Amino acid sequence: MQIKCSHCTKMFAENRDAALAGLFAIHNEGQNHYDALCPHCQKAVRVSDERMNETYPNWEAEYEEMMKRAAEFEKKQASLKEQAAANKGKPKKEKKKRKRKR
């Protein structure tokens, strides 16, 4: 979603996943706004819950989908870790410290 920073008035695109997580917090943790971080001035920009709901009317479905994706990603990561552990036979250490003598 496009957000106009209330501090420096520049526009920026807010990450959808972050916004969905923000919506979850609004609906489940009693927050009444979402804080987006402006990439230009690094300040938190307040986005009202109404604006959030309007932008993501199907946020619940989208949030669930996002969590599914995250779970799948974690599974992949876990299997990658297992693979890495299985390949651990040969430790890869090829760091050579170069000492420069001058």
Ligand SMILES: [Zn+2]
């Ligand atoms: Zn800003």
